[in-house]
Amino acid sequence: MTDSGPAGQHTVRRHNCALVLGAIASSPGVSRAGVAARTGLTKATVSTLVDRLVTASLVREEGRQHRSGPGRRGTSLSLSPDGPCGLGVEIGVDYLATCVVGLTGEVRDERVRRVDNRDRPPGRVLARVAQELGRALARAEGERITVGGVGVAVPGLVEAPSGRVIVAPNLGWQDVDLAAELRRRVPVLPGDLVVGNEANLAAVAELDALRHRDESVLDSFVHVSGEVGIGAGIVLGGVLFDGSHGFGGELGHFPVQARGPRCPCGARGCLERLAGQDAILERARADDVETLVSLLDAGERTATAAVRSAGRMLGSALSAVVNLLDVPTIVLGGTYARLHPWLADPLTAELTDRVMGSPWRPVEVRRSVLGAEAAVRGAAASALRTVLTDPDTYIARFTQAEERTTNSVGNRIEGGSGSSPAS
Amino acid sequence: MTDSGPAGQHTVRRHNCALVLGAIASSPGVSRAGVAARTGLTKATVSTLVDRLVTASLVREEGRQHRSGPGRRGTSLSLSPDGPCGLGVEIGVDYLATCVVGLTGEVRDERVRRVDNRDRPPGRVLARVAQELGRALARAEGERITVGGVGVAVPGLVEAPSGRVIVAPNLGWQDVDLAAELRRRVPVLPGDLVVGNEANLAAVAELDALRHRDESVLDSFVHVSGEVGIGAGIVLGGVLFDGSHGFGGELGHFPVQARGPRCPCGARGCLERLAGQDAILERARADDVETLVSLLDAGERTATAAVRSAGRMLGSALSAVVNLLDVPTIVLGGTYARLHPWLADPLTAELTDRVMGSPWRPVEVRRSVLGAEAAVRGAAASALRTVLTDPDTYIARFTQAEERTTNSVGNRIEGGSGSSPAS
Numbered sequence: 001m002t003d004s005g006p007a008g009q010h011t012v013r014r015h016n017c018a019l020v021l022g023a024i025a026s027s028p029g030v031s032r033a034g035v036a037a038r039t040g041l042t043k044a045t046v047s048t049l050v051d052r053l054v055t056a057s058l059v060r061e062e063g064r065q066h067r068s069g070p071g072r073r074g075t076s077l078s079l080s081p082d083g084p085c086g087l088g089v090e091i092g093v094d095y096l097a098t099c100v101v102g103l104t105g106e107v108r109d110e111r112v113r114r115v116d117n118r119d120r121p122p123g124r125v126l127a128r129v130a131q132e133l134g135r136a137l138a139r140a141e142g143e144r145i146t147v148g149g150v151g152v153a154v155p156g157l158v159e160a161p162s163g164r165v166i167v168a169p170n171l172g173w174q175d176v177d178l179a180a181e182l183r184r185r186v187p188v189l190p191g192d193l194v195v196g197n198e199a200n201l202a203a204v205a206e207l208d209a210l211r212h213r214d215e216s217v218l219d220s221f222v223h224v225s226g227e228v229g230i231g232a233g234i235v236l237g238g239v240l241f242d243g244s245h246g247f248g249g250e251l252g253h254f255p256v257q258a259r260g261p262r263c264p265c266g267a268r269g270c271l272e273r274l275a276g277q278d279a280i281l282e283r284a285r286a287d288d289v290e291t292l293v294s295l296l297d298a299g300e301r302t303a304t305a306a307v308r309s310a311g312r313m314l315g316s317a318l319s320a321v322v323n324l325l326d327v328p329t330i331v332l333g334g335t336y337a338r339l340h341p342w343l344a345d346p347l348t349a350e351l352t353d354r355v356m357g358s359p360w361r362p363v364e365v366r367r368s369v370l371g372a373e374a375a376v377r378g379a380a381a382s383a384l385r386t387v388l389t390d391p392d393t394y395i396a397r398f399t400q401a402e403e404r405t406t407n408s409v410g411n412r413i414e415g416g417s418g419s420s421p422a423s
Numbered sequence: 424m425t426d427s428g429p430a431g432q433h434t435v436r437r438h439n440c441a442l443v444l445g446a447i448a449s450s451p452g453v454s455r456a457g458v459a460a461r462t463g464l465t466k467a468t469v470s471t472l473v474d475r476l477v478t479a480s481l482v483r484e485e486g487r488q489h490r491s492g493p494g495r496r497g498t499s500l501s502l503s504p505d506g507p508c509g510l511g512v513e514i515g516v517d518y519l520a521t522c523v524v525g526l527t528g529e530v531r532d533e534r535v536r537r538v539d540n541r542d543r544p545p546g547r548v549l550a551r552v553a554q555e556l557g558r559a560l561a562r563a564e565g566e567r568i569t570v571g572g573v574g575v576a577v578p579g580l581v582e583a584p585s586g587r588v589i590v591a592p593n594l595g596w597q598d599v600d601l602a603a604e605l606r607r608r609v610p611v612l613p614g615d616l617v618v619g620n621e622a623n624l625a626a627v628a629e630l631d632a633l634r635h636r637d638e639s640v641l642d643s644f645v646h647v648s649g650e651v652g653i654g655a656g657i658v659l660g661g662v663l664f665d666g667s668h669g670f671g672g673e674l675g676h677f678p679v680q681a682r683g684p685r686c687p688c689g690a691r692g693c694l695e696r697l698a699g700q701d702a703i704l705e706r707a708r709a710d711d712v713e714t715l716v717s718l719l720d721a722g723e724r725t726a727t728a729a730v731r732s733a734g735r736m737l738g739s740a741l742s743a744v745v746n747l748l749d750v751p752t753i754v755l756g757g758t759y760a761r762l763h764p765w766l767a768d769p770l771t772a773e774l775t776d777r778v779m780g781s782p783w784r785p786v787e788v789r790r791s792v793l794g795a796e797a798a799v800r801g802a803a804a805s806a807l808r809t810v811l812t813d814p815d816t817y818i819a820r821f822t823q824a825e826e827r828t829t830n831s832v833g834n835r836i837e838g839g840s841g842s843s844p845a846s
Binding site (some may be wrong): 245255258265326353 | 784
């Protein structure tokens with residue numbers, strides 16, 4: 001903490017700062033007077049806090065609106081597109097992805113590297129993750145982007161808030177203290193480090209994307225992330241539902257065949273062994289998703305049959321999900337978003353046959369807006385959420401980093417290497 | 424409406440009356456001053472409303488507590504055990520049940536009649552329901568019990584708030600306007616008529632029963648009603664979750680065998696065809712549940728194997744439910760409550776094998792407190808809820824009925840036949 005005032009005063013400022021930033025985030029273009037009205041704070045307090053947020057590049061202030069009519073018009077406040085970014089990392093079963101996303105949702109950097117993480121020792125995977133993370137941080141620094149926090153998406157059960165991965169069957173992981181391991185390997189990690197389940201993060205990212213598109217009417221759905229594993233994110237009334245311990249949404253181990261193939265989870269005949277990406281590729285005799293899509297585009301029969309069969313199995317499992325949860329919409333994400341044109345029909349046919357309420361309330365099956373990028377975007381957004389809910393702590397860290405290279409608080413340098421708190 | 428004052432005044436009294444009754448219901452033994460403190464109403468207003476509630480037998484007032492110490496002690500207020508009762512009716516696949524439950528949860532009357540309602544025309548079943556309802560009302564009248572409302576539990580999808588049954592596969596019903604049909608057949612039906620899904624009503628009744636037992640720590644669970652059909656009631660954080668249209672919790676049509684037996688729902692291999700009561704009885708070669716329990720008690724092998732097989736299938740389906748919802752507890756209700764000693768082990772073994780988080784957070788499998796009575800009790804409670812949330816309307820109806828046979832409002836007669844609003 002760089003704050004030198006009494007603790008009580010700091011707590012109040014911290015609270016009010018978050019209140020003001022929240023008001024600006026939810027009403028882009030609002031005036032200072034508007035923020036005062038929304039928060040119940042005095043105009044003087046709002047002005048001081050807005051100045052603080054503007055100096056830290058969290059908020060952008062646009063010139064006075066010279067409109068006709070009586071009264072002085074306020075300036076227009078919104079989240080700054082030049083402010084801090086969240087750095088998202090996704091540890092996929094067969095890839096590593098990173099992305100850098102700003103406060104207003106724009107993607108500043110995005111990389112996906114194909115790499116097989118299956119059955120490698122966690123240490124080797126983590127070394128690679130640390131390397132990718134370091135490169136993404138260096139690129140951000142080169143672009144003079146301030147990284148406000150890091151979020152990591154993993155295909156497994158995560159213990160909150162420690163960031164320990166309890167189990168990730170498709171990676172062969174058990175009890176990996178991911179947050180601690182990454183902090184050890186990347187000592188300059190900026191801001192908070194948040195670890196989450198990839199399917200849950202993908203669902204939240206999709207919800208945000210739908211809101212940006214003004215499709216917020218779609219506030220209850222199950223987002224299915226189809227990769228090597230299959231995960232689900234359950235959104236009910238605009239809020240992620242992830243259960244009593246955050247372990248919810250594990251659709252991949254839905255029992256399909258009692259005597260089916262053995263799954264790394266220990267059970268047999270799990271949905272992801274029969275309808276996951278690898279199962280489809282093997283049955284379609286395709287090496288990767290791009291090849292598969294080419295075969296499907298050409299109407300090749302084996303590939304088409306493989307995807308249709310997966311669609312039926314997925315549809316049967318999802319019929320059980322809809323019968324249980326009565327959600328109106330299924331969103332196909334990950335690889336399934338790519339395969340949507342061929343998956344949707346057999347999947348919808350199963351839902352129509354098996355969902356009790358479907359003759360009266362047909363279930364909508366739609367393609368994810370974000371596709372395979374949803375989880376890593378969600379990871380980046382989860383990192384930014386810690387900045388948005390506690391801007392004062394971010395500012396304290398940011399100015400501390402700045403002070404090392406500049407002599408005045410809040411006077412952001414325009415060149416040099418000191419612009420990132422990671423430096 | 425019997426109220427003669429202006430509309431605004433009536434609306435306020437109606438609101439305040441519900442507020443006062445709610446405060447008394449949630450704090451049994453509270454004083455008038457305590458109610459005033461909890462509601463923010465003046466003591467004078469509280470006194471007037473409490474008098475109104477006492478006169479209507481909704482609230483019981485017990486004598487001044489003569490304790491030592493300064494200050495006048497208030498009287499102690501609580502819901503009246505002699506007040507109105509809810510009449511619950513359950514239309515089972517192979518039985519009709521009725522029960523009468525008071526405001527404080529005591530059961531005043533309960534009857535179960537074995538009758539096969541399968542594939543009978545809805546009209547014939549409804550005639551029988553109307554007959555049972557009429558008998559229950561007559562018994563209540565004979566006991567001078569005021570029935571404040573009627574709740575009906577059905578094994579199917581119900582459209583709220585119309586009370587229309589959209590589909591009930593095991594009854595062979597489709598589009599039956601149950602509420603309207605019952606009102607037509609039983610013109611003296613007292614108070615509101617509420618129709619609900621039996622599994623959801625059972626789960627709410629179980630939640631209430633757990634609260635009465637001070638087990639309110641158990642506030643997230645899936646209650647499985649095992650009868651001829653299988654239904655689930657999902658309770659999350661102390662609240663029933665029944666989905667976007669109230670169609671949630673349909674566990675019975677969980678897909679178990681792609682080429683399994685045909686189900687009245689239209690699909691194949693549904694859980695309830697393979698692990699429901701009739702499937703177990705057939706496999707165990709038992710005519711009814713009592714015979715089955717005798718065979719199980721005697722350790723008969725065919726019966727034991729039949730129940731264990733059902734337990735494994737149920738466990739496999741419930742593993743998918745827990746993987747999806749991450750609920751810590753499964754409550755076995757209905758016939759499954761009777762079979763709990765033989766079902767629990769194979770069921771728990773499947774959960775242990777298939778639930779991803781179970782090595783870290785084992786799932787608890789417990790027997791329902793209410794057993795097969797849960798749904799009809801829930802139906803009765805749902806009828807009383809309308810009295811508790813709008814006591815003023817109940818009082819208006821009640822005094823209207825009283826006025827027909829007595830000459831003064833609120834002067835409850837002690838004898839004669841006019842004590843029930845159904846008369």
